[in-house]
Amino acid sequence: xxxxxxxxxxxxxxxxxxxxxxxxxxxxxxxxxxxxxSAIGASPIMSIExxxxxxxxxxxxxxxxxxxxxxxxQLTQIKKVLHKANYRKPLVLDPVAVGAVSSRLKIAQNLLKxxxxxxxxxxxxxxxxxxxxxxxxxxxxxxxxxTNQVHIAELCARRFHAIVILTGExxxxxxxxxxxxxxxxxxxxxxxxxxxxxxxxxxxAFLGTTTNTWDACIVATVLMxxxxxxxxxxxxxxxxxQVQFFDxxxxxxxxxLLDFLNESEEDYLD
Amino acid sequence: xxxxxxxxxxxxxxxxxxxxxxxxxxxxxxxxxxxxxSAIGASPIMSIExxxxxxxxxxxxxxxxxxxxxxxxQLTQIKKVLHKANYRKPLVLDPVAVGAVSSRLKIAQNLLKxxxxxxxxxxxxxxxxxxxxxxxxxxxxxxxxxTNQVHIAELCARRFHAIVILTGExxxxxxxxxxxxxxxxxxxxxxxxxxxxxxxxxxxAFLGTTTNTWDACIVATVLMxxxxxxxxxxxxxxxxxQVQFFDxxxxxxxxxLLDFLNESEEDYLD
Amino acid sequence: xxxxxxxxxxxxxxxxxxxxxxxxxxxxxxxxxxxxxSAIGASPIMSIExxxxxxxxxxxxxxxxxxxxxxxxQLTQIKKVLHKANYRKPLVLDPVAVGAVSSRLKIAQNLLKxxxxxxxxxxxxxxxxxxxxxxxxxxxxxxxxxTNQVHIAELCARRFHAIVILTGExxxxxxxxxxxxxxxxxxxxxxxxxxxxxxxxxxxAFLGTTTNTWDACIVATVLMxxxxxxxxxxxxxxxxxQVQFFDxxxxxxxxxLLDFLNESEEDYLD
Numbered sequence: 001x002x003x004x005x006x007x008x009x010x011x012x013x014x015x016x017x018x019x020x021x022x023x024x025x026x027x028x029x030x031x032x033x034x035x036x037x038s039a040i041g042a043s044p045i046m047s048i049e050x051x052x053x054x055x056x057x058x059x060x061x062x063x064x065x066x067x068x069x070x071x072x073x074q075l076t077q078i079k080k081v082l083h084k085a086n087y088r089k090p091l092v093l094d095p096v097a098v099g100a101v102s103s104r105l106k107i108a109q110n111l112l113k114x115x116x117x118x119x120x121x122x123x124x125x126x127x128x129x130x131x132x133x134x135x136x137x138x139x140x141x142x143x144x145x146x147t148n149q150v151h152i153a154e155l156c157a158r159r160f161h162a163i164v165i166l167t168g169e170x171x172x173x174x175x176x177x178x179x180x181x182x183x184x185x186x187x188x189x190x191x192x193x194x195x196x197x198x199x200x201x202x203x204x205a206f207l208g209t210t211t212n213t214w215d216a217c218i219v220a221t222v223l224m225x226x227x228x229x230x231x232x233x234x235x236x237x238x239x240x241x242q243v244q245f246f247d248x249x250x251x252x253x254x255x256x257l258l259d260f261l262n263e264s265e266e267d268y269l270d
Numbered sequence: 271x272x273x274x275x276x277x278x279x280x281x282x283x284x285x286x287x288x289x290x291x292x293x294x295x296x297x298x299x300x301x302x303x304x305x306x307x308s309a310i311g312a313s314p315i316m317s318i319e320x321x322x323x324x325x326x327x328x329x330x331x332x333x334x335x336x337x338x339x340x341x342x343x344q345l346t347q348i349k350k351v352l353h354k355a356n357y358r359k360p361l362v363l364d365p366v367a368v369g370a371v372s373s374r375l376k377i378a379q380n381l382l383k384x385x386x387x388x389x390x391x392x393x394x395x396x397x398x399x400x401x402x403x404x405x406x407x408x409x410x411x412x413x414x415x416x417t418n419q420v421h422i423a424e425l426c427a428r429r430f431h432a433i434v435i436l437t438g439e440x441x442x443x444x445x446x447x448x449x450x451x452x453x454x455x456x457x458x459x460x461x462x463x464x465x466x467x468x469x470x471x472x473x474x475a476f477l478g479t480t481t482n483t484w485d486a487c488i489v490a491t492v493l494m495x496x497x498x499x500x501x502x503x504x505x506x507x508x509x510x511x512q513v514q515f516f517d518x519x520x521x522x523x524x525x526x527l528l529d530f531l532n533e534s535e536e537d538y539l540d
Numbered sequence: 541x542x543x544x545x546x547x548x549x550x551x552x553x554x555x556x557x558x559x560x561x562x563x564x565x566x567x568x569x570x571x572x573x574x575x576x577x578s579a580i581g582a583s584p585i586m587s588i589e590x591x592x593x594x595x596x597x598x599x600x601x602x603x604x605x606x607x608x609x610x611x612x613x614q615l616t617q618i619k620k621v622l623h624k625a626n627y628r629k630p631l632v633l634d635p636v637a638v639g640a641v642s643s644r645l646k647i648a649q650n651l652l653k654x655x656x657x658x659x660x661x662x663x664x665x666x667x668x669x670x671x672x673x674x675x676x677x678x679x680x681x682x683x684x685x686x687t688n689q690v691h692i693a694e695l696c697a698r699r700f701h702a703i704v705i706l707t708g709e710x711x712x713x714x715x716x717x718x719x720x721x722x723x724x725x726x727x728x729x730x731x732x733x734x735x736x737x738x739x740x741x742x743x744x745a746f747l748g749t750t751t752n753t754w755d756a757c758i759v760a761t762v763l764m765x766x767x768x769x770x771x772x773x774x775x776x777x778x779x780x781x782q783v784q785f786f787d788x789x790x791x792x793x794x795x796x797l798l799d800f801l802n803e804s805e806e807d808y809l810d
Contacts, residue, residue, distance in 0.1 A: 028574050031464070032571065035462070035463050039508045043410040045410050049340060051342070052373055071589040097585070103591055140560040191578050193575050237787030238575065239784060239786030243510050243783055246512070247506045249507070250507035250508035300568050301572065309731060316609060319643075329680055513782075517775075517776045517778060521777045
């Protein structure tokens with residue numbers, strides 16, 4: 001029944017506001033992220049030039065820092081953006097592959113020491129790595145079998161005073177006290193490269209729409225997975241799933257999202 | 271009736287010639303631009319290495335300079351390409367986001383001082399910024415509500431001795447004297463990230479096919495928007511629109527483009 | 541009858557093993573390559589940071605070096621990766637555009653002198669350039685009309701002690717002694733930008749699955765072209781072909797690949 005307390009109308013409010021979302025992006029998925037942000041009604045901006053950092057922050061309603069193809073050069077830009085944006089603009093961190101690559105983990109941990117992120121979005125291995133849990137290895141950039149995911153997410157949220165979105169078979173959203181579980185999932189969300197990157201920037205789009213970070217995280221996550229589940233219905237594989245996923249992102253409104261939730265309720269009861 | 275004076279056969283001539291189009295590209299949309307150039311029958315080449323500049327210019331039949339993810343490093347490469355190509359190869363400038371980011375505006379203005387571009391393709395805010403019109407603010411990388419677009423496009427064309435393609439609800443093409451208005455538009459051309467980038471490189475493909483710059487600009491712009499409008503017919507959202515848009519680009523010939531124009535004439539009469 | 545001697549079950553074995561494939565990628569096609577690698581059941585990792593080289597090699601089951609957007613910076617990273625990986629991990633070279641750009645040809649030739657690649661995958665002009673055959677010019681990044689392709693591929697294979705996959709209307713696979721011809725082809729594999737890049741990384745995925753390099757090359761190449769041919773069946777152009785191509789990659793198993801081969805046998809008999 002949790003869903004009745006969430007402000008699902010944010011889906012429509014976002015389209016009305018058309019917030020500007022700056023993503024310091026993963027070059028592997030930069031095009032999908034831009035299309036997804038645009039599809040839900042926000043305006044994506046991207047930049048790789050450190051000299052544009054200040055102006056980009058001024059333009060942005062919210063910012064996502066994605067470590068997917070982090071380089072020394074991009075790190076310089078990221079820090080300049082964060083110095084300017086810290087506590088002034090909503091910030092999302094996507095710590096891609098910190099569960100697999102120790103140099104990235106160090107970068108992420110240093111960023112988390114120096115700056116405050118409103119939201120951290122990662123898979124179980126990434127979130128485990130951030131809190132120094134070395135027992136939960138990843139498989140490449142993919143999550144390994146991490147047990148006790150709720151506990152790990154809560155620890156991470158408390159440690160960094162952030163809302164943590166731990167995505168997986170069940171998405172876990174927590175501020176360290178309150179817990180929200182999103183049961184909607186689709187296998188293709190895993191096979192499609194960039195699903196996590198997309199969600200991290202969709203979260204920023206909602207943070208650029210409301211000051212209610214909690215609702216922003218939940219609405220973004222449920223919207224994303226609803227689009228993924230609905231895309232499954234007529235898809236034969238990765239290609240047709242992607243087509244319908246972007247169709248869903250571009251047509252979904254608060255009403256159709258609520259319809260999806262109401263229809264799905266029975267299927268997902270424990 | 272203007273359309274009868276335009277050499278629409280360029281669509282077929284391009285496929286026969288298979289011109290090589292060099293794009294110094296926006297990393298957000300580099301894949302879509304390459305696919306679109308290939309789909310209409312040209313051969314895309316890309317490069318990010320300054321040492322390849324000379325050879326790339328030699329290979330190219332026409333060149334598009336896109337500022338979408340401009341960096342100091344790319345600017346060095348762009349200048350080397352332009353020094354080699356200036357007045358030797360047809361050049362298109364896509365001044366992405368110069369309406370929003372002042373450092374980009376300076377870069378674009380300096381390039382326009384030092385080099386001659388045959389065509390400038392931008393949205394209303396970008397074209398306005400190039401001529402120092404500060405009353406027409408943009409919204410992020412998107413155009414704001416710019417009034418008097420024809421006047422702005424004409425001023426820009428005269429100032430830089432170029433044909434200006436100002437894309438928007440109605441596309442305005444002008445050399446500062448003669449005006450062509452393209453009425454065909456589709457909402458998805460705006461939601462799809464990279465539509466402007468694609469057009470800028472499609473224009474280069476036609477410049478690599480004919481020395482008639484005016485016809486090249488019009489045929490590229492009408493072809494692009496025709497594909498966008500036709501893609502609307504069976505699309506449910508961004509994903510399926512993109513599929514059909516690339517289908518249309520890859521199958522369109524002069525005859526089907528003329529059919530589209532003849533069928534659409536009545537719908538678009540003022 | 542050759543196909544009965546090949547271990548087509550590798551298609552299923554790959555999905556079971558989920559090998560990690562590192563691609564030092566072409567930025568034009570990096571997203572398609574990642575999706576394709578993921579679609580066939582492998583796990584793609586990408587990196588542009590030299591400091592990540594060692595860790596990335598450790599993670600990887602196989603590695604593809606793609607010169608598509610080579611820069612001095614990426615070359616530094618590539619060399620560090622190769623120093624670490626040489627004779628320790630299966631290596632694939634994709635010498636994009638060495639038939640057109642002499643500085644790239646030098647880079648490729650130097651890499652081939654210093655390191656051992658298990659597989660070289662290129663079009664006819666690229667393979668010809670590698671062995672110093674200057675009579676077979678390319679057209680931009682596309683192959684020109686190269687005669688005597690089998691001879692060129694065999695020379696290249698012997699020179700560099702590698703299996704060469706020369707892709708074109710007929711794909712030629714040879715270790716310099718034995719020859720395998722793959723007759724399956726689809727026009728859209730040429731129009732789709734990145735088909736070669738995709739194959740080069742799919743080959744790595746199979747090299748990460750088996751020590752039988754010969755079978756890995758053949759299964760990857762036939763799987764790729766089967767997906768391309770099957771995608772033709774219901775496609776209207778580039779967009780819908782891409783959708784079905786990725787669908788096929790994500791659903792193909794050993795049985796469906798064998799079915800395709802059996803059904804196609806008659807059509808392709810000489």
